[in-house]
Amino acid sequence: MxxxxxxxxxxxxxxxxxxxxxxxxxxxxxxxxxxxxxxxxxxxxxxxxxxxxxxxxxxxxxxxxxxxxxxxxxxxxxxxxxxxxxxxxxxxxxxxxxxxxxxxxxxxxxxxxxxxxxxxxxxxxxxxxxxxxxxxxxxxxxxxxxxxxxxxxxxxxxxxxxxxxxxxxxxxxxxxxxxxxxxxxxxxxxxxxxxxxxxxxxxxxxxxxxxxxxxxxxxxxxxxxxxxxxxxxNQYLTIPVEEARVLPEDIQKIVGYEACPPTMGWVETDGVMRDPHVLLEDEFDSAAQVNMGARAAS
Missing domain, CATH: 2.60.120.620 (q2cbj1_9rhob like domain)
Structure with a gap:
């Protein structure tokens, strides 16, 4: 065959x-x-x-x-x-x-x-x-x-x-x-x-x-x-945050800087469970990220 x-x-x-x-x-x-x-x-x-x-x-x-x-x-x-x-x-x-x-x-x-x-x-x-x-x-x-x-x-x-x-x-x-x-x-x-x-x-x-x-x-x-x-x-050691910041956004996410639903892979910032992509962003939608944490907490 x-x-x-x-x-x-x-x-x-x-x-x-x-x-x-x-x-x-x-x-x-x-x-x-x-x-x-x-x-x-x-x-x-x-x-x-x-x-x-x-x-x-x-x-x-x-x-x-x-x-x-x-x-x-x-x-x-x-x-x-x-x-x-x-x-x-x-x-x-x-x-x-x-x-x-x-x-x-x-x-x-x-x-x-x-x-x-x-x-x-x-x-x-x-x-x-x-x-x-x-x-x-x-x-x-x-x-x-x-x-x-x-x-x-x-x-x-x-x-x-x-x-x-x-x-x-x-x-x-x-x-x-x-x-x-x-x-x-x-x-x-x-x-x-x-x-x-x-x-x-x-x-x-x-x-x-x-x-x-x-x-x-x-x-x-x-x-x-x-x-x-x-x-x-291990993509996070191969491509650490400092290097991942210069990648295109879709590539950042596909190599792992994105949570898998419902909340797999989150990171804590300011006491809130957030999508790891926030580590690569200068600004982020805090309301959207809080929703993710709230869903996990519930």
Missing amino acids: ELTTVEPTATVDEVVAVIERDGGVIIRDFLDPATLAGLTADLGPVVDALPFGVDEEFSGIRTRRLGGIFKHTRYADAVVRNPLYRETAERFLCIPEHIWLGEDRIEVTPTVQVGVTQLIAIYPGEGAQPLHRDDSVWQWRHPEGGRQARAQIMVAVSDFTAENGGTLVIPGSHRWDDERAPRRSEAVSTVMSAGSALIFIGGTYHGGGTNSTDDPRIGLTMSLDLGYLRQEE
């Missing part, structure tokens, strides 16, 4: 349908050439200066990894702003739930947040990564009542092929329980041109492939996760 490739003109409904069936989908030409060139120019010199990994089992010893992507480039903003990724992630993650608040039954819908960002350069001679599920960072169980924890994307900064380490994916593995082990023979290689992207969910088994060519395979990966889960990459 091969991964399905759709055009950038595909609808969110079409993308979601393929992911529900296969666990992942390739979007051809997800990023335009100018954005791709900007990513390469901004991130290439930084990752080239990094040492190789020292974890032969998982992270690789012929692989360089750069985190904290949003503090290095504004071209990455286009990834989380693209509706084929953002709205697809929201379809899987932003599922309303009902809770009781006293005698009132209210509907609460979680937000999404960035959980991890990495530019991953797999160099010649690197072996394949063990197949794994990314939602295992929360020890997520499968099936979990239909709710997903993560929607991941891998953008090809260079061409992905079966020979250079294109991400291995086991189609349909998102439907497996936790007793079934992944086998390499079940995996297919992600083959896509630079600028294209693989979108998959947290329960899909995948891993970096073997690079048997003479050139590095470079990909930009990031995740959108449920807003009430701990972020895999």
